[in-house]
Amino acid sequence: LQADEWELLRDFRLMALKSSPEVFSSNFEKELKYSAEDWQEWLTQEGKCVFGLFKDNEIVGLTSVFTSRDDPNGKSAVLAASFITPEYRGQGLS
DSSP states (O other), rough: OOOGGHHHHHHHHHHHHHHHHOOOSSHHHHTTTTOHHHHHHHOTTTTTEEEEEETTTTHHHHHHHEETTTOOOOEEEEEEEEEOOOGGGSSSOO
């Protein structure tokens, strides 16, 4: 996702946090307070990419890839903030 798609990220992320709070290290109330700039920064941070999973032009999943802070060479990555809506799980989309 690109910085100009921050509203897509925000809306999907908030839905995911609300529907499955137990799988995230953050929470709906905290992220509901994020500004447009906070969401845009999430999409433009160096060493981080956010990917949307789409089915028929509808976002149904999300995941982020970060360079690992434990790798001083910056060649290792960590997947995080992953979520697929329940109705699309188990279909081989990820």
